Amino acid sequence: MAQTFDRPEIQTPENLVYSKTTCLTDNVMHYCPGCGHGTAHRLVAEVIEEMGIQSETIGVAPVGCSVLAYNYFNFDVQQAAHGRAPAVATAIKRLLPEKYVFTYQGDGDLAAIGTAETIHACNRGENIVIVFINNGIYGMTGGQMAPTTLPGMPTSTSPYGRDVETMGNPLKITEIVAMLPGTHFVTRQAVHTPAAVRKTKKSLRMAFENQKLNKGLSFVEILSNCNSGWKLSPVKANKWMVDNMFPFYELGDLKVNGEMINKD
Amino acid sequence: MKELKLMKGNEAIAEAAIRAGADAYFGYPITPQSEILEYLMMEKPHERTGMVVLQAESEVAAINMVYGGAACGKKVLTSSSSPGISLKQEGISYIAGAELPCVIVNVVRGGPGLGTIQPSQSDYFQSVKGGGHGDYRLLVLAPASVQEMADHVGLGFDLAFKYRNPVLILSDGVIGQMMEKVELAEQTPRLSNEELAEKYPWATLGKRDGEPRHIITSLELESSKQEIHNLKLQAKYKRMNEEEVRYEAIQCDDAEYLMVAFGSSARIAQKVVSMAREKGIKVGLLRPITLYPFPSEIIHKLAGQVKGILSVEMNAGQMIEDVKLAVCGKVKVEHFGRYGGMIPTPTEVFNALEQKIIGG
Structure with a gap:
């Protein structure tokens, strides 16, 4: 149900500065207000529309908050088992090399249960795009500890904070995949400000352009808040993300054109 | 012209898959069925028919590759032996739930656990009673000769696409390893993407202009709708019981x-x-x-x-x-x-x- 505003006097072509991409459906998203998924979905969809590849794209949805991504993306989507999206995408791309194939996965899906599929799809250099939403928590199941949960961060399964002595350290999987020869472009972005949104969109565009040129795997991590899981208001959650997530998960490109970026 | 060859059961499966016009094989080595992957790699089916052959990082990855390929309407298969088939059960359940056609070969070895590499039929329950989670059935074929190993691949694909259901070929180490005379079928051509789109309107081959997008999923959060899906599956299994007993x-x-x-x-x-x-x-x-x-x-x-x-x-x-x-x-x-x-x-x-x- 799209909400419409009945103001024909201002709905004129010269006033049209923005319209929703045709690569998103009119279904109302189930995401919590303030969550980054909606923005990330939109950016992926806009890039696909702008490249004119809507009929050529097959997305793979994960298990987690974005399991229902196929309700919102207006192109073909397969829903994969938890963590297996890179394996599913591998087969689609191998069988339909002329199509555009991407996975959209959260941190639990990509960096815990699907670690093997992620590493090996990256290492084989599958010519696909992986969009990785990292909010440091399992959102869908109600805020449990994720592989990317920060040290000391409380979750429902680390109620006294993540104790790295017993619960292990957060996994910087993006840094790991950047080291693999199969990845062509690896970046970490965010969607908490208009400037960050623009940069993320640029990265997603580059990722899909890489696929067009058969360059190998492009990996776009997007840091997002999970205000419900973090038990913060959307505004406070974004501030918490800037203050706590960004120092640990540094934003920026890790690998461009197959070359590691030296940040020193 | 039909061709007569002396082959191992495992090799017959592999050759029959190429000739059945299979689009892809995804597998992981395990005794006593590794000859299937080895034969396919040696035979370079990509040059013969364009068939994709990929050694996956695990049986789990291989069955999920089958999911991805099958959802595009492609003829895909995988093979393994008992411990590996256990690993595939998650994927098999998803494939059954999403109603995708594929062929899975189990060249059974003795269990439980790592068990033995010698032949057994101890995966019968797993094969015919479900195996993975949820109410579903596989169509299970039981070859008793190298000839049937070959024949059941083509038959398996026909049944898989007829019912949009995974077909399991339940073999064992004896049939997989022994050599017998086998009459090979003629080459069935692989279908083009246009032919697939025509034949399988559900396949994710890209959204066509003016048509709805294709969605492949086994998820339905509304119980009343999931029950309808379950009833549809049960009706399909009933039809199999009426039409496919061999x-x-x-x-x-x-x-x-x-x-x-x-x-x-x-x-x-x-x-x-x-x-x-x-x-x-x-x-x-x-x-x-x-x-x-x-x-x-x-x-x-x-x-x-x-x-x-x-x-x-x-x-x-x-x-x-x-x-x-x-x-x-x-x-x-x-x-x-x-x-x-x-x-x-x-x-x-x-x-x-x-x-x-x-x-x-």
């Missing part, structure tokens, strides 16, 4: 005693039929070719004719439960089996038949 009845017409056996056990039991008949004992063999759907009707019918039934299996007694359900108490049903990779001799089976059924 079996071979060997000297059953005048039989006073019956053996029921599938796969390599049936080959051994066939020898026992001749041994018994030489001694003037009228023994017949009912060999299920489909284990799901199970040939219950013919077994029920034969139960009214014979004095006893022996279920011969290389396991501790699994198919006997389905035989008993079919017989419904009409006549005595006993089990004879060897486990852990041991293969019974015809004499052992004959003795068991005498002791448990004829003399018992």
Whole structure:
């Protein structure tokens, strides 16, 4: 149900500065207000529309908050088992090399249960795009500890904070995949400000352009808040993300054109 | 022109897959079926037909690659042996739930656990009763020769696409490793993406202008809708039971005693039929070719004719439960089996038949 505003006097072509991409459906998203998924979905969809590849794209949805991504993306989507999206995408791309194939996965899906599929799809250099939403928590199941949960961060399964002595350290999987020869472009972005949104969109565009040129795997991590899981208001959650997530998960490109970026 | 070759069962599966026009094979090595992947890699089917062959990082990845390929309407298969098939169960459940066609080959070895690399039939329950989570069924074919290993690949794909359901070829280390003469089918051409889109309107081959997008999923959060999906699946399984039961009845017409056996056990039991008949004992063999759907009707019918039934299996007694359900108490049903990779001799089976059924 799209909400419409009945103001024909201002709905004129010269006033049209923005319209929703045709690569998103009119279904109302189930995401919590303030969550980054909606923005990330939109950016992926806009890039696909702008490249004119809507009929050529097959997305793979994960298990987690974005399991229902196929309700919102207006192109073909397969829903994969938890963590297996890179394996599913591998087969689609191998069988339909002329199509555009991407996975959209959260941190639990990509960096815990699907670690093997992620590493090996990256290492084989599958010519696909992986969009990785990292909010440091399992959102869908109600805020449990994720592989990317920060040290000391409380979750429902680390109620006294993540104790790295017993619960292990957060996994910087993006840094790991950047080291693999199969990845062509690896970046970490965010969607908490208009400037960050623009940069993320640029990265997603580059990722899909890489696929067009058969360059190998492009990996776009997007840091997002999970205000419900973090038990913060959307505004406070974004501030918490800037203050706590960004120092640990540094934003920026890790690998461009197959070359590691030296940040020193 | 049809071609005659001496081949291992595993090689026959691989060659038959190429000739069936398969689009892809995804697998992971495990004894006693690694020849399937090895043969395909050696044969370079990409040059022959354009078929994709990929060694996955695990059985889990391989079955999910099957999911991805099958959802594009492609003819895809995977193979493994018992421990690897256990790993695939998650993916098989998703494939069954999303109603995707594919062929899965299990060249069974003895278990549980890492078990043995020697032949067994101890995965019967896993194959015909579900295996993974949720209410679903696989169409299960049980080849008893290298010829059937080859034939069941093509048949398996036909049935998989007819019902949009995964088909399991339940073989074992004997059939997989032994060499026999096999008549190979002619090459079936692979379909183009345009032909696939025409034939399988559900396939994710890209959203066409003015048409709705394709979604492949096994998720339905609304229970009332999930129940409708379950009912649809059950109706499909019922139709399989009505249309797809396959079996071979060997000297059953005048039989006073019956053996029921599938796969390599049936080959051994066939020898026992001749041994018994030489001694003037009228023994017949009912060999299920489909284990799901199970040939219950013919077994029920034969139960009214014979004095006893022996279920011969290389396991501790699994198919006997389905035989008993079919017989419904009409006549005595006993089990004879060897486990852990041991293969019974015809004499052992004959003795068991005498002791448990004829003399018992």
